[in-house]
Amino acid sequence: MNLSAENALYYVTGEAAFVDDMPEPSRLLHGLVVTSAEAHARIRSFDLEAARRLPGVAAVLSSRDIPGHNQMGPVIRDELCLAEQEVTFAGQAVFLIAAETMELCRQAAAEIRVEYEPLPAILSLEQAMEAQSLLGPPRTMCRGDAEAGLRAAAHRISGTLRTGAQEHWYLETQVCLCVPGEGREMTVYSSTQHPSETQALAAGVLGISRNEVAVEVKRLGGGFGGKETQANHTACWTALLSRATGRPVKIRLNRDQDMIMTGKRHRFRIGYSAGFDSDGLLQAVRFDFHSDGGAASDLSFAIMERAMLHADNAYFVPNMEIRASVWKTNLPSNTAMRGFGGPQAMAAIETILDRIARHLGKDPLEVRKRNFYRHAPGNVTHYGQTVVEPPLSEMADRLAASSDYHTRRRAAADFNACHEFFRKGIALTPVKFGISFTTTFLNQAGALVLIYADGTVAVNHGGTEMGQGLNAKIQAIAAAGFGLPAGQIKVNATSTSRVPNTSPTAASSGSDLNGMAVRNAIETLKQRIAEAMPAVFADRFGGEKSSAEDIVFEGGCIQDRRRPGCSVPFSEAMREMNLRQVSLAASGFYRTPDIGWDKARGWGKPFHYYVYTMAVSEVLLDLLTGEARLLRVDILHEGGRSIEPGIDRGQIEGGFLQGVGWCTTEEIKWDEGGRLLTHSPDTYKIPTSGDVPPVFHVELLEGRPNPGTVHGSKAIGEPPFMLGLSAWLAIKDAISATAGHREEPDFDLPATGEAILLSLQRLKPGR
Amino acid sequence: MSKEPENNCAGGPHGLSRRGFISSVSAGAAASTALREANAASFQVIEAVGTVLPIQLKINGITRKIQVEPRWSLLFVIREVLGLTGTKIGCERGECGACTVLIDGKPRYACMTLAVEAQGQEITTLEGLMDGENLGPVQQAFVEEDAFQCGFCTPGQIMAVEGLLRRNASPTMEEVRVGLSGNLCRCAAYQHIFSAATRAAERKKKGGMA
Numbered sequence: 001m002n003l004s005a006e007n008a009l010y011y012v013t014g015e016a017a018f019v020d021d022m023p024e025p026s027r028l029l030h031g032l033v034v035t036s037a038e039a040h041a042r043i044r045s046f047d048l049e050a051a052r053r054l055p056g057v058a059a060v061l062s063s064r065d066i067p068g069h070n071q072m073g074p075v076i077r078d079e080l081c082l083a084e085q086e087v088t089f090a091g092q093a094v095f096l097i098a099a100e101t102m103e104l105c106r107q108a109a110a111e112i113r114v115e116y117e118p119l120p121a122i123l124s125l126e127q128a129m130e131a132q133s134l135l136g137p138p139r140t141m142c143r144g145d146a147e148a149g150l151r152a153a154a155h156r157i158s159g160t161l162r163t164g165a166q167e168h169w170y171l172e173t174q175v176c177l178c179v180p181g182e183g184r185e186m187t188v189y190s191s192t193q194h195p196s197e198t199q200a201l202a203a204g205v206l207g208i209s210r211n212e213v214a215v216e217v218k219r220l221g222g223g224f225g226g227k228e229t230q231a232n233h234t235a236c237w238t239a240l241l242s243r244a245t246g247r248p249v250k251i252r253l254n255r256d257q258d259m260i261m262t263g264k265r266h267r268f269r270i271g272y273s274a275g276f277d278s279d280g281l282l283q284a285v286r287f288d289f290h291s292d293g294g295a296a297s298d299l300s301f302a303i304m305e306r307a308m309l310h311a312d313n314a315y316f317v318p319n320m321e322i323r324a325s326v327w328k329t330n331l332p333s334n335t336a337m338r339g340f341g342g343p344q345a346m347a348a349i350e351t352i353l354d355r356i357a358r359h360l361g362k363d364p365l366e367v368r369k370r371n372f373y374r375h376a377p378g379n380v381t382h383y384g385q386t387v388v389e390p391p392l393s394e395m396a397d398r399l400a401a402s403s404d405y406h407t408r409r410r411a412a413a414d415f416n417a418c419h420e421f422f423r424k425g426i427a428l429t430p431v432k433f434g435i436s437f438t439t440t441f442l443n444q445a446g447a448l449v450l451i452y453a454d455g456t457v458a459v460n461h462g463g464t465e466m467g468q469g470l471n472a473k474i475q476a477i478a479a480a481g482f483g484l485p486a487g488q489i490k491v492n493a494t495s496t497s498r499v500p501n502t503s504p505t506a507a508s509s510g511s512d513l514n515g516m517a518v519r520n521a522i523e524t525l526k527q528r529i530a531e532a533m534p535a536v537f538a539d540r541f542g543g544e545k546s547s548a549e550d551i552v553f554e555g556g557c558i559q560d561r562r563r564p565g566c567s568v569p570f571s572e573a574m575r576e577m578n579l580r581q582v583s584l585a586a587s588g589f590y591r592t593p594d595i596g597w598d599k600a601r602g603w604g605k606p607f608h609y610y611v612y613t614m615a616v617s618e619v620l621l622d623l624l625t626g627e628a629r630l631l632r633v634d635i636l637h638e639g640g641r642s643i644e645p646g647i648d649r650g651q652i653e654g655g656f657l658q659g660v661g662w663c664t665t666e667e668i669k670w671d672e673g674g675r676l677l678t679h680s681p682d683t684y685k686i687p688t689s690g691d692v693p694p695v696f697h698v699e700l701l702e703g704r705p706n707p708g709t710v711h712g713s714k715a716i717g718e719p720p721f722m723l724g725l726s727a728w729l730a731i732k733d734a735i736s737a738t739a740g741h742r743e744e745p746d747f748d749l750p751a752t753g754e755a756i757l758l759s760l761q762r763l764k765p766g767r
Numbered sequence: 768m769s770k771e772p773e774n775n776c777a778g779g780p781h782g783l784s785r786r787g788f789i790s791s792v793s794a795g796a797a798a799s800t801a802l803r804e805a806n807a808a809s810f811q812v813i814e815a816v817g818t819v820l821p822i823q824l825k826i827n828g829i830t831r832k833i834q835v836e837p838r839w840s841l842l843f844v845i846r847e848v849l850g851l852t853g854t855k856i857g858c859e860r861g862e863c864g865a866c867t868v869l870i871d872g873k874p875r876y877a878c879m880t881l882a883v884e885a886q887g888q889e890i891t892t893l894e895g896l897m898d899g900e901n902l903g904p905v906q907q908a909f910v911e912e913d914a915f916q917c918g919f920c921t922p923g924q925i926m927a928v929e930g931l932l933r934r935n936a937s938p939t940m941e942e943v944r945v946g947l948s949g950n951l952c953r954c955a956a957y958q959h960i961f962s963a964a965t966r967a968a969e970r971k972k973k974g975g976m977a
Contacts, residue, residue: 011918012906012925014853014893021852169953171857171865171919221855221919222953255858467917467954646913650956654916657955681862681951689947692957694940 007471018221019175019191020252029058031241031251032105033234034095034112035261036087039121039330039674043085043114048095051111056100059244060108067243068207072236074197074229076136079296079333081205081236087116088295089330090675091260093233098241098249121330123674125269125292128327135293135328136301141308141602142321143382149284149319153275157355161272163344163749165292165668166265166661167678168337169686172221173258174234177250178242184208186239188215192231193223193464194504199496201232202239210496213239218493220466224658225336227466228504229298230262259679263335264668266303267292268344274352280360280367284319287311287348291341293326294333299340300326305438305599307341309606312382313349314392314432315371320382330674336506338658339721342433346722347663347749350429354729358741364729365405365428369396373432384603385434387610392430395614395636395701399428402699403616403634412618416737421623424631425734428616429726433719434607435508436595442503443592443608445513449478449521451584455571457482457489462502463514464494468717469647473511474518476643477710481522483553484570499587508715511643512608513590515710521588526553529573532582533558536573537566593708609706611714612638615656615723617693621734623760626753628664628731632695635723640706640714652698652720659724661687664731667752731756739763822886826851827895835882842866842877845892853893853922857951864950867923867930868892874930874949893922896929904974905929908967909960916954924950928964932971938964 010016048060063070063082073079083094095112099105122128150156177189186206192198195215203213215235220227234251242249253261271288289307293300308322353371357364372392373379379387400406405428412424437443448460459478465471471491479486492498503513530551537546537560546560559567568576577584597606618631635652642648665685669677678684705712728751735745738760745759819834826849833848842859845851845868854877857865861879868877869891896903902910905928915921924947931938931946938946943964952960 008910009902011915011921012893012902012909013897014851014922016918017852018855018919020856169951171855171863171917171951171953220917222917224953252856255860255863467915467919469916650913650916650954650959653958654955657957658953680860681858682860686951686953687955687957688951689944689957689960692944692955692961696958 025248029098040119041116047113051108056104059098061096076297135326138325144319146286146321150275153283158273168226170222175252176235176238178238179248193228196502223466228336265337266334270348289324296333298333303341307345310342310345314430316378399636423734425730427729431722445517446499447517447588453578455574460498461514462499463510464505508717516590517588524586611719615726617726617730619730626757630693633693638701641712655720659721663728841880844882864923867926904970905967908963912963914959914963
């Protein structure tokens with residue numbers, strides 16, 4: 001068992017309270033967001049009076065009723081809290097209603113009269129490109145001369161890859177409870193990954209200062225990036241209703257509303273050209289990245305930047321040019337999701353590697369290995385960061401051996417030769433994922449550690465617990481620091497009142513940053529205690545005076561390591577500290593050292609380190625139905641020295657499967673009016689228990705502690721997501737087998753059953 | 768207006784809050800004359816919105832006397848009227864399984880069951896799996912196998928496993944997969960959930976606890 005007994009208990013007894021489970025304050029009102037059904041339209045007029053007159057309706061608000069700024073763009077201020085003269089996507093918030101019951105909210109919504117004048121809408125990347133509808137200036141990143149490299153190469157391939165959107169589908173939909181306090185104070189209970197930003201934006205719409213808004217986050221029922229910026233929206237709307245009525249208000253989006261209103265993983269359209277020699281060694285690659293940002297910027301530019309920084313994945317590309325554009329469409333603003341642009345870029349470079357192998361008639365693993373980052377000068381990325389001692393080749397060899405890769409590829413070929421309606425496919429894909437926010441200032445964290453006079457400890461930090469096991473890791477770090485059993489440490493709900501100006505729990509950085517901040521706070525406290533303990537020992541045990549350097553915290557006691565028997569239980573020592581007027585509260589702070597990133601030049605060291613992971617997937621493809629089933633998956637993951645191996649395994653398995661969902665069954669569709677068609681689990685299919693591969697091996701590569709992180713650990717959240725690409729390319733391998741691997745299949749992402757059948761169709765001779 | 772009662776609608780028709788209602792029930796404030804007619808409440812009676820019927824629900828071994836609208840889902844009643852928030856709202860359309868409860872020992876989506884339909888049946892929620900102060904065998908197995916990440920789908924998963932093991936004490940891995948196929952976990956902790964199901968089966972056999 002890896003979670004602390006106490007926390008785990010709450011989850012299985014039903015006591016673990018999510019926002020919607022919290023005891024409801026008296027006089028609670030329920031809130032409803034009234035949204036646009038038009039993708040793009042001018043609001044000619046609206047009438048809220050009939051809705052306002054309904055008994056039991058406490059408030060009906062439009063943008064005119066916002067006391068502060070009508071703005072909730074997290075980075076670029078281009079996202080209105082409530083629409084003004086125009087709506088720019090279907091699902092955009094236009095009005096807010098608070099009433100005694102949700103039923104009354106609905107009745108009030110039906111009484112609202114709005115007159116829309118439809119305007120032409122941009123609903124695809126192609127339309128956006130034709131209309132030159134950019135969200136911001138395009139960007140380029142390059143090293144060497146891609147043009148010359150492509151010209152000089154013995155072989156060239158080029159093509160276009162499309163990757164699909166993905167819905168976060170956190171089980172707990174967006175939810176917020178606001179409780180007004182004295183004067184202008186507001187307490188916000190939100191399911192947010194970014195409490196400080198939620199605080200800032202709620203203060204902004206209310207027109208008050210941040211010290212008047214307290215955001216508290218106990219836990220999230222899943223986030224996956226979908227609550228990094230877009231939990232702010234629900235919080236802002238709830239806060240406005242609470243302010244307008246002076247009463248507590250709760251808004252919980254239902255599943256359909258959530259899917260319709262919130263942004264998704266960015267769709268990408270990627271043009272590529274690659275030049276390589278007869279051994280498959282890459283000479284030059286050129287990419288054109290186009291992403292669908294939706295109606296506002298949100299985090300689109302940071303996401304595109306991370307895509308550009310992962311266009312190489314695990315491969316040294318001597319000449320690289322990446323041109324990137326984020327396009328504005330009339331769809332909900334797309335947002336962060338696990339991988340944050342990395343998956344789309346890796347799908348592209350892995351497509352190139354896969355195509356090179358087919359083009360040259362080589363094994364794809366051989367081609368990949370040939371191109372892995374290696375010794376200097378082949379260890380410098382296209383943005384100038386040195387890849388220190390990449391374990392890629394060793395990992396690939398080890399995984400190929402442990403998974404019987406070569407034997408199984410031969411067996412698959414034999415199988416394919418003697419089956420008419422089935423094909424097997426196998427693929428091994430690597431991931432090299434950079435850890436750190438590329439917006440460098442975000443690489444900071446704060447903590448507040450409190451020791452009470454009974455010897456119990458409360459830890460506060462800026463991260464949010466959303467299923468990634470952050471609090472269990474923090475608890476383990478604190479327990480190790482004080483030499484206490486985990487049960488004596490309590491990790492509090494995240495609160496902007498205790499730790500200010502925090503960064504989002506995102507970019508897989510939660511335990512790296514907050515763990516270090518907690519450790520630093522603990523070191524401060526231990527130092528303070530160690531200086532006061534010699535006097536305690538002298539009073540109790542007499543003898544020679546202890547020295548602060550010899551005080552150790554072990555086994556629930558504080559002791560002098562040079563004087564056996566000179567030991568006091570931690571709880572007693574803390575009572576002594578309190579009596580002797582020693583402060584038992586300390587804050588801790590951490591900022592990632594030695595990183596630096598010149599955004600303008602696209603050059604520097606944006607990442608503290610890289611995480612490496614690899615997977616081999618084998619699929620069975622039914623040529624008649626297009627159904628692909630995962631038969632076996634083997635993963636080898638290099639994650640430093642794991643603080644909690646059980647948690648890390650769960651992240652690897654879960655991340656992989658979520659990646660498989662993005663690559664296969666999860667398909668987002670809009671109708672011709674820009675309205676989401678796949679807005680429920682009826683039509684949007686995330687992986688289920690039946691999609692778990694029957695043989696699923698996960699191995700953590702040991703013996704590589706990560707220098708410069710807490711306990712030598714590495715981040716875990718995002719990298720495994722991109723291992724899903726191995727399943728995707730295994731499907732492509734099976735499709736390709738139907739044409740003897742001589743032809744390049746048409747193959748985009750996701751590979752739904754429909755997409756697979758179409759791809760098979762096109763491969764048929766005489767099509 | 769939607770046919771399904773709206774999830775967020777906390778008070779009943781009398782504007783009672785979730786906790787307010789619980790205290791009134793425990794204080795015996797529910798109308799007793801109405802209770803005698805509880806059994807007469809049947810599905811063919813179509814009541815207007817806002818009209819409440821007195822019914823009795825046996826939840827976790829305790830019979831609760833409450834007033835419900837005929838269109839209220841069992842999920843709504845469990846959470847908002849009875850205050851048992853272990854049962855979660857995921858999709859409200861019988862797809863995700865976050866609201867799974869046992870009705871007469873079988874896993875059922877509480878969002879797809881009307882409260883009035885559940886009269887006369889044994890309803891078990893996550894809270895009802897406790898063995899006194901101790902965890903029940905399935906709950907214990909979930910802790911031991913780290914069978915959750917964010918924990919939001921967990922109550923439903925536990926109820927699905929409980930239901931599976933009540934009808935099949937020694938399921939094969941394939942039967943476990945099928946038995947849990949109606950419960951989504953976006954964190955995809957499925958493998959750990961499978962292990963928990965297997966471990967719970969062993970626990971139940973050894974301990975003989977229901």
